[in-house]
Amino acid sequence: MLKVSLGKDVSTQFHFDESAESFFDETFEDDDFFSVSEKFVGRIEIDGEIVNDGTSMIIRGKINCRKKFVCDRCLTSAEENQVHEFDEEVDTAEIADGLFDITELVKDTLIAAQPIQNLCKADCRGLCPTCGKNLNDGECECNKTKIDPRLAPMLKFKGIDGF
Ligand SMILES: [Zn+2]
Numbered sequence: 001m002l003k004v005s006l007g008k009d010v011s012t013q014f015h016f017d018e019s020a021e022s023f024f025d026e027t028f029e030d031d032d033f034f035s036v037s038e039k040f041v042g043r044i045e046i047d048g049e050i051v052n053d054g055t056s057m058i059i060r061g062k063i064n065c066r067k068k069f070v071c072d073r074c075l076t077s078a079e080e081n082q083v084h085e086f087d088e089e090v091d092t093a094e095i096a097d098g099l100f101d102i103t104e105l106v107k108d109t110l111i112a113a114q115p116i117q118n119l120c121k122a123d124c125r126g127l128c129p130t131c132g133k134n135l136n137d138g139e140c141e142c143n144k145t146k147i148d149p150r151l152a153p154m155l156k157f158k159g160i161d162g163f
């Protein structure tokens, strides 16, 4: 539980530094949003502030985390650091005994920010559909055999290996 204690000040700063594993175990318990090949590792850090201008309350800040996943194209395992920002109005009905629980906010922000595809890099070349070779490691033999040698200089210019 990530609870921010709200005083009478206009701005309340907060900082949480949690083990990603325990945060996700507790928060995503009955939730299968993340597939088995996606896992947050290391620390999850949340920094922000709640600003109370007397009529409304705004919460804003950012989440730093590290995700481990299997690339959807080349099927190798990869990790990336992620930073996600949030900025929204606090539903004051959710404040109990001067405490505001930001767990759901963090969870929703993380879910909304995940890409549709998990890629090891934006230009991942994936696997050859014929031989299964990871094309990030270089061309396979499948495409080479039938190329007109007169085209070779052009292919070399385009950065295709093997000519
Ligand atoms: Zn990949």
Ligand SMILES: [Zn+2]
Pocket: 128, 129, 130, 131, 132, 133, 140, 141, 142, 143
């Ligand atoms: Zn191939």
